Amino acid sequence: MNLMLKANPNPNPNPKDDAKKTRTVDLGNGSSVIYVPRFLAYDVAWEFFNYLDNHIPWTRPTLRVFGRSCTQPRDTCYVASAGLPDLIYSGYQPHAYSWDDFPPLKDILDAVHKMLPGSTFNSLLLNRYKGGNDYVGWHSDDEKLYGSTPEIASVSFGCERDFILKKKSGKSSQERRSDDKPPLKRSRKSSQDDQHSFMLKHGSLLVMRGNTQRDWLHSVPKRAKVETIRINLTFRLVLQE
Ligand SMILES: O=C(O)CCC(=O)C(=O)O
Ligand SMILES: [Fe+2]
Numbered sequence: 301m302n303l304m305l306k307a308n309p310n311p312n313p314n315p316k317d318d319a320k321k322t323r324t325v326d327l328g329n330g331s332s333v334i335y336v337p338r339f340l341a342y343d344v345a346w347e348f349f350n351y352l353d354n355h356i357p358w359t360r361p362t363l364r365v366f367g368r369s370c371t372q373p374r375d376t377c378y379v380a381s382a383g384l385p386d387l388i389y390s391g392y393q394p395h396a397y398s399w400d401d402f403p404p405l406k407d408i409l410d411a412v413h414k415m416l417p418g419s420t421f422n423s424l425l426l427n428r429y430k431g432g433n434d435y436v437g438w439h440s441d442d443e444k445l446y447g448s449t450p451e452i453a454s455v456s457f458g459c460e461r462d463f464i465l466k467k468k469s470g471k472s473s474q475e476r477r478s479d480d481k482p483p484l485k486r487s488r489k490s491s492q493d494d495q496h497s498f499m500l501k502h503g504s505l506l507v508m509r510g511n512t513q514r515d516w517l518h519s520v521p522k523r524a525k526v527e528t529i530r531i532n533l534t535f536r537l538v539l540q541e
Contacts, residue, residue, distance in 0.1 A: 330449075331512040423536050440518065461520050
């Protein structure tokens with residue numbers, strides 16, 4: 301299959317159209333997010349969607365969360381370069397498929413590397429959300445094998461879903477700003493700075509950098525009425541032991 305993949309050479313052809321613009325959000329304290337809405341051309345992204353939907357050996361594993369067994373609320377698969385330490389999350393160790401098993405994934409990885417000069421990724425966690433009942437709950441991707449400041453590059457296909465970042469508990473920035481007020485007068489409401497939402501478009505790229513996994517949680521919440529499939533690829537760098 302030749303998908304003629306290139307990262308969209310001009311992801312922002314009309315500078316007036318903010319919806320198409322690459323956006324960098326400084327989350328403070330060394331955390332940042334980059335969002336590229338048109339990372340892949342629309343039609344190419346649909347070809348990838350169809351390939352991934354039909355050729356990836358999706359599974360829905362049983363996880364152990366807070367001592368309880370539950371079925372992961374989305375399909376998953378894992379691909380990694382040979383010789384890397386195993387990924388284990390929520391008591392589950394996915395089988396690591398090879399990049400050679402799924403050549404189009406190497407093309408997407410190349411495009412991500414091209415878009416992010418200086419960044420390297422050697423593993424990929426794939427997720428398939430079959431409809432609005434499928435989701436990923438609040439978490440951070442802070443497994444030890446990614447080191448202290450993991451960079452995660454996330455490419456989305458198909459149904460648009462909300463991706464929400466929320467500051468880990470501790471003081472919200474509004475509370476921090478009102479440190480000089482008596483405690484009773486402090487607002488308990490978190491400020492807008494403590495949550496950011498992205499509607500992840502078909503063919504988009506979102507990158508989390510720096511301290512984002514240390515200081516922030518992220519989720520893709522359930523959405524009533526959503527009935528179509530979304531596929532998401534998160535590229536990560538597993539550090540060699
Ligand atoms: O589906 C997404 O956009 C996010 C997936 C995610 O957070 C993860 O796989 O760790
Ligand atoms: Fe994540």
